[in-house]
Amino acid sequence: MSLNAVSGLPAWIDTVRGFLEAEEAAALYDAALQACALGPLLEIGSYCGKSTLCLGFAARSRGATVFALDHHRGSEEHQRGEMFHDPALFDSEQAQMDTFREFRRNMDRAGLGETVVPIVSHSAAAARHWQTPLGMLFIDGGHSLDAALTDYRCWVGHLRQGGLLAIHDVYPDAAAGGQAPRAVQRMALASGLFTPREQAGSLALLTRF
Numbered sequence: 001m002s003l004n005a006v007s008g009l010p011a012w013i014d015t016v017r018g019f020l021e022a023e024e025a026a027a028l029y030d031a032a033l034q035a036c037a038l039g040p041l042l043e044i045g046s047y048c049g050k051s052t053l054c055l056g057f058a059a060r061s062r063g064a065t066v067f068a069l070d071h072h073r074g075s076e077e078h079q080r081g082e083m084f085h086d087p088a089l090f091d092s093e094q095a096q097m098d099t100f101r102e103f104r105r106n107m108d109r110a111g112l113g114e115t116v117v118p119i120v121s122h123s124a125a126a127a128r129h130w131q132t133p134l135g136m137l138f139i140d141g142g143h144s145l146d147a148a149l150t151d152y153r154c155w156v157g158h159l160r161q162g163g164l165l166a167i168h169d170v171y172p173d174a175a176a177g178g179q180a181p182r183a184v185q186r187m188a189l190a191s192g193l194f195t196p197r198e199q200a201g202s203l204a205l206l207t208r209f
């Protein structure tokens with residue numbers, strides 16, 4: 001099933017670079033619709049904006065806001081010589097990845113300029129003075145254990161009661177994918193602050209008590 005079959009999303013979303021399955025997109029969209037009643041949504045790890053579109057279209061329909069946080073220099077696995085490197089996103093003049101150009105192009109195409117607020121930054125730096133309570137936190141940034149746990153620790157305290165924590169790339173089987181997102185899920189459940197809500201593909205959704 002392609003993403004454009006998900007209601008609320010544009011037909012061209014399948015052409016957007018990124019890693020998101022249709023059932024994950026649908027779950028993300030529905031979760032965002034619900035969570036944006038509680039507060040703005042924050043996504044960590046936007047890449048070219050595929051998942052941002054899911055959150056953004058849901059938020060726009062409710063007059064809500066999505067903060068889209070990414071340093072746009074690519075995660076470990078996007079660097080040159082790594083498995084998920086895309087040469088089209090490499091800025092040869094700067095000799096580094098630059099996904100922001102493509103991200104902005106996609107947000108413009110979607111008309112989400114008044115809904116999606118990009119934050120071009122590392123996660124910890126952006127969190128340092130953050131004060132706004134969130135309706136939803138979507139963690140899909142760096143997949144090293146250090147990066148994933150930093151994202152969780154920096155932002156989880158800003159999630160409102162009843163708010164949703166979404167974690168992408170949670171694989172029970174280590175052969176299917178890296179285990180850092182699963183470690184975040186485990187930590188969230190062990191904290192006693194969350195109850196499982198739904199698993200859609202590799203997207204885990206938890207509700208903050």
Ligand code: MG
Nearest residue numbers: 019140168169
């Ligand atoms: Mg992901």
